[in-house]
Amino acid sequence: MPGLPNELTDQIIQELHSEHKSLKNCALVCQSWVVAAQRNLFTKLNVHERNVTEIVDHLSSGSPRIADYVQHLYIFLWGNLRVRANRMAVSEARPLLPHLLSQLSHFTNLKQLELDGCRVFHDKQWDVSWTDPLVAACPSLSHLNIQHITFQDIPDLVDLVSSFQTLKQLTAGELDVASASHEYSNEPQEPYEGSKVPPPLISKIQYASGHHFSSGTGPFLRWLAGGTLPLRTLDLCLDAEVGDVNAGVELIQSAGRNLEHLSLEFSDQWHLWEGFDLAANTSLRSLVLKSVDDFDSEIVEFLQSLTGPLEYLTLGRMDQIESDERRSLIEVLMSPAFASLTRVNLYTLFVGSEGLADEIANEHPEFLKRGIAFIESTP
Structure with missing residues (x-):
């Protein structure tokens, strides 16, 4: 029976690059799959x-x-x-x-x-x-x-x-x-x-x-x-x-x-x-x-x-810095000197990220409205 084109076979096997068990199985299917499977394995x-x-x-x-x-x-x-x-x-x-x-x-x-x-x-x-x-x-x-x-x-x-x-x-x-x-x-x-x-x-x-x-x-x-x-x-x-x-x-x-x-x-x-x-x-x-x-x-x-x-x-x-310092920091990020920012990630350690988000939203609503700030707890 006609087989798949080698280019297509290589592409399919390459998608399995992180699945070692599957790559090992591919190497056992047929001779034409061995090289592509071993190259990724x-x-x-x-x-x-x-x-x-x-x-x-x-x-x-x-x-x-x-x-x-x-x-x-x-x-x-x-x-x-x-x-x-x-x-x-x-x-x-x-x-x-x-x-x-x-x-x-x-x-x-x-x-x-x-x-x-x-x-x-x-x-x-x-x-x-x-x-x-x-x-x-x-x-x-x-x-x-x-x-x-x-x-x-x-x-x-x-x-x-x-x-x-x-x-x-x-x-x-x-x-x-x-x-x-x-x-x-x-x-x-x-x-x-x-x-x-x-x-x-x-x-x-x-x-x-x-x-x-x-x-x-x-x-x-x-x-x-x-x-x-x-x-x-x-x-x-x-x-x-x-x-x-x-x-x-x-x-x-x-x-x-x-x-x-x-x-x-x-x-x-x-x-x-x-x-x-x-x-x-x-x-x-x-x-x-x-x-x-x-x-x-x-x-x-x-x-x-x-x-x-x-x-x-x-x-x-x-959450490990004082509220006044955090307030000053946000004000700096809103200044013209940081107008080039397209994404800001703010992480908390112990306190839930919701509390920090609420605090910033109340004090600096225009900062979050820019849509570039993301506040999360440290993963």
């Missing part, structure tokens, strides 16, 4: 302690077919033991990356690499001997994600990131520096003084300060800020306890007029960001402040420092 490949041997054996075979389909490779450096961690498993864990290094060159279409140390292995460190063969195997990587990894010192982290010169997006979170002080984690760390420069194409950085067994990586953020990067998007969750706040502020300011999207959260009881404004970010179109109480009474002044044609604004924890 193996777009992302997770490597952990339970499958690493099988994957290495496949890659070592004469024709490692699935490697051509992988665009997103996620490697748990010492295994994925977050859920079932126990002392014996952690103490006996062996690094998985060395087993893969000689086979990584088979992933010819790799675009995104994630290296996850898993927070239960906070006492295990990145081995600098892994860096060069890893970079050699992934010469055209566009997105690097490093999570829950301990580096001996800042140069080891810089060497890893700087070696991927084609990077366009960098994601980093819960990193630690073993040589930094852990007794007083907010103590200033030694700055990076080497010659390595950040990858010149990075336009998006997502960074979250470490909280568990972490010293923070402020010198690494300052190294990024010192580069000439075309930064358009920054998503930063900064913790003063580990000394990252001021370094993150420098990174925002270094982006200058290139910056279009900023998402920001501080955990800073000392207000180390005093004097921070967005006057230099003249192209900013989207701003997310996850906790307006991070700025206390200075939230209004901070928003007034904006000079770009802001279109989208999100403010979280609106």
Whole structure:
């Protein structure tokens, strides 16, 4: 019987990209469906302690077919033991990356690499001997994600990131520096003084300060800020306890007029960001402040420092600031300086969103009548 055109079959199977069980079944229907099903099934490949041997054996075979389909490779450096961690498993864990290094060159279409140390292995460190063969195997990587990894010192982290010169997006979170002080984690760390420069194409950085067994990586953020990067998007969750706040502020300011999207959260009881404004970010179109109480009474002044044609604004924890400050904030958003706004999301934390909506409707009915403000409880 005549079959479906290949283009139609590919389109149907592509719609199932997130349904792994269905994709597996499609691969068993007939020979003509195998390639389309496997291409979608193996777009992302997770490597952990339970499958690493099988994957290495496949890659070592004469024709490692699935490697051509992988665009997103996620490697748990010492295994994925977050859920079932126990002392014996952690103490006996062996690094998985060395087993893969000689086979990584088979992933010819790799675009995104994630290296996850898993927070239960906070006492295990990145081995600098892994860096060069890893970079050699992934010469055209566009997105690097490093999570829950301990580096001996800042140069080891810089060497890893700087070696991927084609990077366009960098994601980093819960990193630690073993040589930094852990007794007083907010103590200033030694700055990076080497010659390595950040990858010149990075336009998006997502960074979250470490909280568990972490010293923070402020010198690494300052190294990024010192580069000439075309930064358009920054998503930063900064913790003063580990000394990252001021370094993150420098990174925002270094982006200058290139910056279009900023998402920001501080955990800073000392207000180390005093004097921070967005006057230099003249192209900013989207701003997310996850906790307006991070700025206390200075939230209004901070928003007034904006000079770009802001279109989208999100403010979280609106119920955590005083009524007078909230009133002043709404008045600022109604001013001609914010006439470019097309959507405003206001979130509450503990209080129901109806109460805040009623308060704003009573005091500033014209603000809600614009039809751009949406008030909800934090999901």
